[in-house]
Amino acid sequence: MSHALRLASGLSRTYPWVSSPFIVSAPMRVMSGPALAVSVSRAGGLGFLGPGVQTQDMLRDLEETASLVQDLRTSSSVFPSAVLPVGVGFQLWADDLDTAVAGIGRFKPCAAWLFAARDGSSDYDRWSRRIRDASSGTQIWVQIGTLAEARGLLAGSERPDVIVVQGAEAGGHGRAKDGLGLFTLLPEVVDAVAARRIPIFAAGGIADGRGAAAALCLGADGVVMGTRFLASEEARISRGYQGEIVRASDGAVSTTRTLLYNHLRGTMGWPEEYSPRTIINRSFVEHQAGRSFEELKKCHDEAARAGDAGWGPEGRLATYAGASVGLIHGVKDAAAIVHDAQEAVRERISH
Amino acid sequence: MSHALRLASGLSRTYPWVSSPFIVSAPMRVMSGPALAVSVSRAGGLGFLGPGVQTQDMLRDLEETASLVQDLRTSSSVFPSAVLPVGVGFQLWADDLDTAVAGIGRFKPCAAWLFAARDGSSDYDRWSRRIRDASSGTQIWVQIGTLAEARGLLAGSERPDVIVVQGAEAGGHGRAKDGLGLFTLLPEVVDAVAARRIPIFAAGGIADGRGAAAALCLGADGVVMGTRFLASEEARISRGYQGEIVRASDGAVSTTRTLLYNHLRGTMGWPEEYSPRTIINRSFVEHQAGRSFEELKKCHDEAARAGDAGWGPEGRLATYAGASVGLIHGVKDAAAIVHDAQEAVRERISH
Incomplete structure (x- = not known):
């Protein structure tokens, strides 16, 4: 062996x-x-x-x-x-x-x-x-x-x-x-x-x-x-979230490290050495384009109420995932x- | 097999x-x-x-x-x-x-x-x-x-x-x-x-x-x-440069991608999708600290005249290398x- x-x-x-x-x-x-x-x-x-x-x-x-x-x-x-x-x-x-x-x-x-x-x-x-x-x-x-x-x-x-x-x-x-x-x-x-x-x-x-x-x-x-x-x-995970793990490909490009979704969810206080990798969706795209946090937060919270539909390329919710998504x-x-x-x-x- | x-x-x-x-x-x-x-x-x-x-x-x-x-x-x-x-x-x-x-x-x-x-x-x-x-x-x-x-x-x-x-x-x-x-x-x-x-x-x-x-x-x-x-x-390489490849460790931290050394050497025109990974030395550290390009360029050119001594942690010269330096x-x-x-x-x- x-x-x-x-x-x-x-x-x-x-x-x-x-x-x-x-x-x-x-x-x-x-x-x-x-x-x-x-x-x-x-x-x-x-x-x-x-x-x-x-x-x-x-x-x-x-x-x-x-x-x-x-x-x-x-x-x-x-x-x-x-x-x-x-x-x-x-x-x-x-x-x-x-x-x-x-x-x-x-x-x-x-x-x-x-x-x-x-x-x-x-x-x-x-x-x-x-x-x-x-x-x-x-x-x-x-x-x-x-x-x-x-x-x-x-x-x-x-x-x-x-x-x-x-x-x-x-x-x-x-x-x-x-x-x-x-x-x-x-x-x-x-x-x-x-x-x-x-x-x-x-x-x-x-x-x-x-x-x-x-x-x-x-x-x-x-x-x-x-x-x-x-x-x-x-896994103890929403269907919409899980569907994104399966759908996403090209993990090096479709995921990124950002604190944005932590902040949208109200998660604060992580030691500064860390940030999470997540699948990119509308929240991040619009954040990059300069849309205000307040507006993003409002859209995020609406998406949260929509359940599974809140995930996906046009979704708004945190989709923490690794760059291996393209292999799944x-x-x-x-x-x-x-x-x-x-x-x-x-x-x-x-x- | x-x-x-x-x-x-x-x-x-x-x-x-x-x-x-x-x-x-x-x-x-x-x-x-x-x-x-x-x-x-x-x-x-x-x-x-x-x-x-x-x-x-x-x-x-x-x-x-x-x-x-x-x-x-x-x-x-x-x-x-x-x-x-x-x-x-x-x-x-x-x-x-x-x-x-x-x-x-x-x-x-x-x-x-x-x-x-x-x-x-x-x-x-x-x-x-x-x-x-x-x-x-x-x-x-x-x-x-x-x-x-x-x-x-x-x-x-x-x-x-x-x-x-x-x-x-x-x-x-x-x-x-x-x-x-x-x-x-x-x-x-x-x-x-x-x-x-x-x-x-x-x-x-x-x-x-x-x-x-x-x-x-x-x-x-x-x-x-x-x-x-x-x-x-x-390898067709200066001894000072080669010594740095052998010396450097912790490649994830001791190397970085930056265009600084290209610019110090006068190399311009790379398509914007690319940048080189290099071992970090004084030029980069001082660049990060806000020192002007003109001053860095002057120090760099002096270091270039110093030959092998221009490389090293206190050196100034481009030391393009991968994050694998810590394995060499x-x-x-x-x-x-x-x-x-x-x-x-x-x-x-x-x-």
């Missing part, structure tokens, strides 16, 4: 139900709910719950997840009993640590994915310590988008169990200005982290087995897909997404 | 001396001279001569190349006799078609790499026809950086023999604003071109076998390295670059 396909032994001990290559569904805020996360883990990947509108929402999602997993345990022994075979994601600048820790302590998710700290590695250290105190079986995953962030993590007092390297093609929030794609960023981080033997996962622009295989060749131990899972049967041509169930990607990887890099 | 490692049969007929995986040295303006191009082809890759300061310079380079190849032919029969086993690159907006065609007709390079047309696919069609009339054995390679350009080529009257897809990490001139990395761009172009069966080569951000293997997994038939070959013994840690001879990359690819994606 090619060494790119071999799971790091620590990973196969910690996540024994996961098959190689290691496929993860990203913790997309609100949209990655229990149905998606459990389907991905059941298919031999690792599913993450996304942050909720409020941290408190995570508790409801964890409770539902635990119930779904309990149903599966009665018919199969694939999942270990000590942890919930699903991870949870937090945006550190916005989420409440005490509430997060309470949920983690009670439900023991196998992993906590930390992202977007306001104060960099000191925040990651603080969250990591509290989470580990509450649940020793919960692994700490930290998402970064630059080599400097990777170095900051290595200099911190808490060693992350997994580092997720996110490239510039990623949808939703990522580095606003100092990020590039995975082609050079990923191997540079792999080299910088090599001596510490921390597994590296790749995210951003991966939507099928081709991208997954490429990331493994660049040195990743596993891959994360986000946008691809927005077009899954299990239909809605599939999450298990098929995992299995199709795994098979395509094996065709490319196994014997 | 993994299908990602199998050379398209047309490629192995046309370039019989090339071994799999197919590695190309990019036609970097002035810096890719006869010594580099011939070394790469001799090592089982395909070397390209870069455009000269003037198109006329290409004739001298072709003459020297022909002489180097003649010496090799006497000791080996690896190269076919009908063509020169080296390609030539042109920037269409700047190069003179009549001069280019005269050189191609006389020296029969195996490939002509066309880039940066001012009028898009009609220019490529015109150059392609003239080149094919002058030398039927010269294959036409066209470099693009967006899906729209790929579609434009397919709609043109002349079918290119090879399409080179350049991602945003590339050094030197590439798409100024509408480009992204290869992770999503490359498979989207591969899908768009699939029905036409035109081989696709990947460029931009590839500096070792990891990136080469990744590009092959994403669907490329071969890979192009530029910056990596700037740090070769054979030393100067190697071109044959070692080709062989090391090929071997690392085989470790990753062959059985």
Whole structure:
């Protein structure tokens, strides 16, 4: 077997139900709910719950997840009993640590994915310590988008169990200005982290087995897909939004990073290092043409009341998505997404 | 053998001396001279001569190349006799078609790499026809950086023999604003071109076998390295410049796209779709801080007189390079670059 396909032994001990290559569904805020996360883990990947509108929402999602997993345990022994075979994601600048820790302590998710700290590695250290105190079986995953962030993590007092390297093609929030794609960023981080033997996962622009295989060749131990899972049967997403993921092509041109849609939705306060990638529609086109924010906001709010019709090239609503949209041509169930990607990887890099 | 490692049969007929995986040295303006191009082809890759300061310079380079190849032919029969086993690159907006065609007709390079047309696919069609009339054995390679350009080529009257897809990490001139990395761009172009069966080569951000293997997994038939070959013994480059390629790290942050250095050097007229990626030094830092162009130009011209000392973090001179600089840690001879990359690819994606 090619060494790119071999799971790091620590990973196969910690996540024994996961098959190689290691496929993860990203913790997309609100949209990655229990149905998606459990389907991905059941298919031999690792599913993450996304942050909720409020941290408190995570508790409801964890409770539902635990119930779904309990149903599966009665018919199969694939999942270990000590942890919930699903991870949870937090945006550190916005989420409440005490509430997060309470949920983690009670439900023991196998992993906590930390992202977007306001104060960099000191925040990651603080969250990591509290989470580990509450649940020793919960692994700490930290998402970064630059080599400097990777170095900051290595200099911190808490060693992350997994580092997720996110490239510039990623949808939703990522580095606003100092990020590039995975082609050079990923191997540079792999080299910088090599001596510490921390597994590296790749995210951003991966939507099928081709991208997954490429990331493994660049040195990743596993891959994360986000946008691809927005077009899954299990995603907690509006039909209009999902239709746009399937429709859009030419991701380098049809998506852009902008804070406009955050502001139209009333989302403020993200640390300035981040901005989200979104599919371009009327709101952005007219913003570029100079239309006032007040007018755009009025049109946006009207579109929000229109439901699914508010998305689309002539729509107004936020359509956070990665540049991989042009590789996604239909809605599939999450298990098929995992299995199709795994098979395509094996065709490319196994014997 | 993994299908990602199998050379398209047309490629192995046309370039019989090339071994799999197919590695190309990019036609970097002035810096890719006869010594580099011939070394790469001799090592089982395909070397390209870069455009000269003037198109006329290409004739001298072709003459020297022909002489180097003649010496090799006497000791080996690896190269076919009908063509020169080296390609030539042109920037269409700047190069003179009549001069280019005269050189191609006389020296029969195996490939002509066309880039940066001012009028898009009609220019490529015109150059392609003239080149094919002058030398039927010269294959036409066209470099693009967006899906729209790929579609434009397919709609043109002349079918290119090879399409080179350049991602945003590339050094030197590439798409100024509408480009992204290869992770999503490359498979989207591969899908768009699939029905036409035109081989696709990947460029931009590839500096070792990891990136080469990744590009092959994403669907490329071969890979192009530029910056990596700037740090070769054979590159026609100043020592100070080359030292910077080796020194620089964190390519996503230490390089940027800017027209500043073009203007400092007096290079004007590039079509507005393009700008070059360069390693950041004092000129750019002070430009960002608001120092006037006149003052920067004066400092730049002084630095130019200082020779090798004009490069470096405190230097002033243009240091065009890709974001892969952080993956390049030393100067190697071109044959070692080709062989090391090929071997690392085989470790990753062959059985």
